[in-house]
Amino acid sequence: MSSVAVINQAPWRDTASENVLSHLQLPSIEGMADSLVYDVAIIGGGMAGLSSAQAFAQLGASAVVLEAQPALALGASGRNAGILCAGINMPITYTPKGSSAAELWSATQRKLFEVLEEAREQSSFIDVKRVGAMCLATSKTAAARLKRETKARLAACMSAELITAAEVSKLSGGFIDVSNVLSAMMLPDEGAIHPFTLLATMANRARRSGCQIYGEARVESVEPSTGGYIVKTSNGKTIQCRAVVSAVGPLEAPTGRIFALAFKVEIPESCPVWWDANPYIYYDYRPGNGCLTVSGGRYGTPGTSKFDLQYHSKMAAATHQWVPSLAGVEPDYAWGVDLHVAPDLLPELVALGDNWLSIQGLGALGVLPGLVLGERAAKQITTSLALCKK
Ligand SMILES: Cc1cc2nc3c(=O)[nH]c(=O)nc-3n(C[C@H](O)[C@H](O)[C@H](O)COP(=O)(O)OP(=O)(O)OC[C@H]3O[C@@H](n4cnc5c(N)ncnc54)[C@H](O)[C@@H]3O)c2cc1C
Numbered sequence: 001m002s003s004v005a006v007i008n009q010a011p012w013r014d015t016a017s018e019n020v021l022s023h024l025q026l027p028s029i030e031g032m033a034d035s036l037v038y039d040v041a042i043i044g045g046g047m048a049g050l051s052s053a054q055a056f057a058q059l060g061a062s063a064v065v066l067e068a069q070p071a072l073a074l075g076a077s078g079r080n081a082g083i084l085c086a087g088i089n090m091p092i093t094y095t096p097k098g099s100s101a102a103e104l105w106s107a108t109q110r111k112l113f114e115v116l117e118e119a120r121e122q123s124s125f126i127d128v129k130r131v132g133a134m135c136l137a138t139s140k141t142a143a144a145r146l147k148r149e150t151k152a153r154l155a156a157c158m159s160a161e162l163i164t165a166a167e168v169s170k171l172s173g174g175f176i177d178v179s180n181v182l183s184a185m186m187l188p189d190e191g192a193i194h195p196f197t198l199l200a201t202m203a204n205r206a207r208r209s210g211c212q213i214y215g216e217a218r219v220e221s222v223e224p225s226t227g228g229y230i231v232k233t234s235n236g237k238t239i240q241c242r243a244v245v246s247a248v249g250p251l252e253a254p255t256g257r258i259f260a261l262a263f264k265v266e267i268p269e270s271c272p273v274w275w276d277a278n279p280y281i282y283y284d285y286r287p288g289n290g291c292l293t294v295s296g297g298r299y300g301t302p303g304t305s306k307f308d309l310q311y312h313s314k315m316a317a318a319t320h321q322w323v324p325s326l327a328g329v330e331p332d333y334a335w336g337v338d339l340h341v342a343p344d345l346l347p348e349l350v351a352l353g354d355n356w357l358s359i360q361g362l363g364a365l366g367v368l369p370g371l372v373l374g375e376r377a378a379k380q381i382t383t384s385l386a387l388c389k390k
Contacts, residue, residue: 006312006334010079011262015289016196020125023200024072026215029237038064040243040381041231043219045069046077047195047367048359049247050202050213051374057209059382064239065211066231068218073199075249079337080367081260081295083273083286084128084193086112088347089365091145092152101346108368109158112189115198115371125204127197129288132272133190134168138180142277146185159188173268175287177324185277192273192288193367222246224353243355243381247374250363254338256299258364259311261331262291263319274322283318291333292326294319296364302338311336339363349373355381 007014013021026045040056042049045067056063069075086109088101095102119126137143146162153160163171165181203213218234228242267287275284275296286293294315300307312334320327340363347361347369357377362370 006261006331009333009335010260011289011291011293011333012073012078012082012194012196015194015291017125020196020200023125023204024196026067026071026213028070029066029214029217029233030235032214032237034236035238035240036064037240038062039241039385040064040245041066041229041239041241042245042247043222043231044075044247044249045072045203045213046075046247046249046370047199047202048249048362048370048374049245050199050206051371052245052247052359052378053206053211053213054202054209055375055378056382057206057211059378061378061382061385063206063211064241065206065213066217066219066233066239067213067215070215072203072213073196076251076337076339076362076366077199077249077370078195079335080195081284081286081293082193082195082288083133083284084112084115084191084367085133085273085365086158086190086368087365088369089345089363091149092156092158093145093149100348104347104369104372105156105158107372109189111368111372115193115368116191118201123204125197125201127194127289128191130189130191131270131287132171132186132188134163134171134272134274135185135187135277136168136274137182137184137277139278140182143182146183146277150185153187161186161188172271172274175268175271175325176274176322186272190273192286194289195367198367222356229353229356242385244353244357245374245377245381246352246356246358250339250341250366251337253340254302256341257302257304257336257338258295258299258341259297259308259315259334259336260293260295261312261315261334262293263326263329264290264332265292265326265329266290267292283315285319285322292319292323299341300336305336308334308336347373349377349380355384357381
């Protein structure tokens with residue numbers, strides 16, 4: 001793979017409308033008064049922070065989002081692969097029963113339906129397609145695992161069914177080469193989302209409910225003070241608030257590097273998202289918005305891009321195997337992102353103080369868990385503040 005023609009970013013900026021891009025613009029906190037007072041300060045304007053902001057604003061709390069970057073969508077939420085997938089980053093069969101992670105499966109499934117529903121509302125810019133997702137088994141071991149996974153998902157009241165290679169081929173309109181596929185697990189509710197459109201919708205709704213979102217507002221410290229906290233930004237602004245939500249995302253303190261690329265290609269409309277059931281291959285393929293976006297694989301070393309070409313070449317070669325019509329075609333976009341990942345990384349809300357919650361563990365699959373936890377943080381804090389008032 002030559003790197004000459006490849007654009008080093010995700011395709012979302014190029015495929016977003018001017019309207020969507022305009023909602024991602026932020027006023028700089030530089031121009032604001034030196035000291036601001038709110039019920040709650042939300043640190044970080046990604047999926048998790050904006051979900052929280054929207055929920056707080058709708059619950060009637062005065063909220064401010066402090067985003068380090070000059071605009072939205074510059075963190076993980078604007079650089080992901082655009083797969084809308086319920087659950088957490090592990091098979092449901094591996095998730096400890098009765099754990100808070102197990103509960104996130106049903107919560108993210110409900111959130112998935114909500115997003116699909118919201119996309120139908122007039123004020124929504126959300127571009128999402130419920131095309132389904134297929135997990136493809138190319139070995140007997142993987143096929144047996146898929147059987148167990150399908151059973152476990154059905155037991156958890158999630159939609160899943162086993163389908164044949166011929167059905168995979170039909171659903172993809174012949175786009176995918178199924179000659180090595182033994183069977184597949186079809187997840188009919190999953191889909192492809194344009195991440196910028198979701199971020200823009202949440203930002204727009206939060207603002208319309210009175211929330212303020214500032215850019216160039218990197219938070220340097222959160223200190224307890226009478227009745228709440230004093231939050232300070234690196235450019236000397238001070239925010240006095242009763243509660244704090246930290247939603248700084250997985251790009252802070254990275255432990256690995258994740259890779260993605262995208263080919264501009266026409267794909268049959270009905271083609272589902274797909275991935276290989278073999279855990280050691282694990283690339284996700286996401287058709288939509290005029291591209292085939294590919295992400296995942298083994299994680300590289302953070303802080304260096306010198307192996308990017310190697311990783312991207314492997315991903316491109318794997319794509320060529322699944323999609324013979326792309327043989328010899330190079331990707332148009334290829335990007336790498338340093339992020340915090342760990343095998344047991346589970347999305348969770350962690351209390352850092354009274355009415356100070358941190359949303360953590362959103363690694364490589366965090367859109368729906370981020371939306372769930374963001375909203376949950378807002379509900380917990382609003383309830384707690386109301387209790388304190390009594
Ligand atoms: C290449 C790639 C592909 C992925 N593919 C998918 C996928 O297909 N589907 C899926 O569900 N998930 C996917 N993910 C994961 C998903 O993108 C993340 O889990 C999710 O976006 C995390 O949202 P967040 O709000 O926690 O983080 P972010 O979007 O990173 O938001 C955090 C924000 O906090 C800001 N910030 C950080 N520190 C401070 C500070 N001190 N003060 C103020 N602001 C601060 C950052 O600038 C950032 O904007 C992928 C991730 C990557 C990198």
